[in-house]
Amino acid sequence: MLLSAAACMLIIAATCDSAKPNPKDLVFYIHITPGVTNTAILNATSGNPRFQPLTAFDLPVTAEPNSTSESLGFLRGLGIVFNGTVDSTPTLEQLLSTLFYDDGDCSGTLALHGLIDSSFSGLPVELAVVGGTGCFRFAKGYATIAFVSAPPVVLQYSVSLR
Ligand SMILES: *[C@@H]1O[C@H](CO)[C@@H](O)[C@H](O)[C@H]1NC(C)=O
């Protein structure tokens, strides 16, 4: 342990970071304030009621529900809502997102993708962790999303990695 710590001081930081074990669990909060600075609605409907507007988002990530708590990075991506009214199925949102994370010990990105019930009407709300970089290299797992409060919308992400 001491030897490896000493070795870390002699070689570049990136090498030391990659030698650290991946975190197993991660909880963070995102803050959505539509129409301010962190979301943009793009018109992807093309006149087809099946597809509702596409949302581009860039959201602050914190350690606690309070938006003024410790910053852990940001979550950026795209979401597209599939209008379930068209064929009487649940309305679901396809999320393609990347978490940029830095808590001082662990710094890296996680790719979080999935089709979720973003209205939180009772269906499971879960994304797949499809990979990562930095301290999350080779990451695999899932993330559940829970509604915390609104407005502005605060959501809790609980990530389990194996
Ligand atoms: C989006 O595009 C469709 C098809 O071009 C158009 O009919 C509709 O008015 C547009 N909606 C908005 C909000 O710009």
Ligand SMILES: *[C@@H]1O[C@H](CO)[C@@H](O)[C@H](O)[C@H]1NC(C)=O
């Ligand atoms: C969030 O934290 C700030 C600064 O500590 C505090 O003033 C504020 O009351 C907190 N807000 C909530 C909703 O707890």
Ligand SMILES: *[C@@H]1O[C@H](CO)[C@@H](O)[C@H](O)[C@H]1NC(C)=O
């Ligand atoms: C969803 O689909 C229904 C049925 O086609 C349509 O009436 C409604 O306007 C659509 N909603 C949106 C937001 O496009």
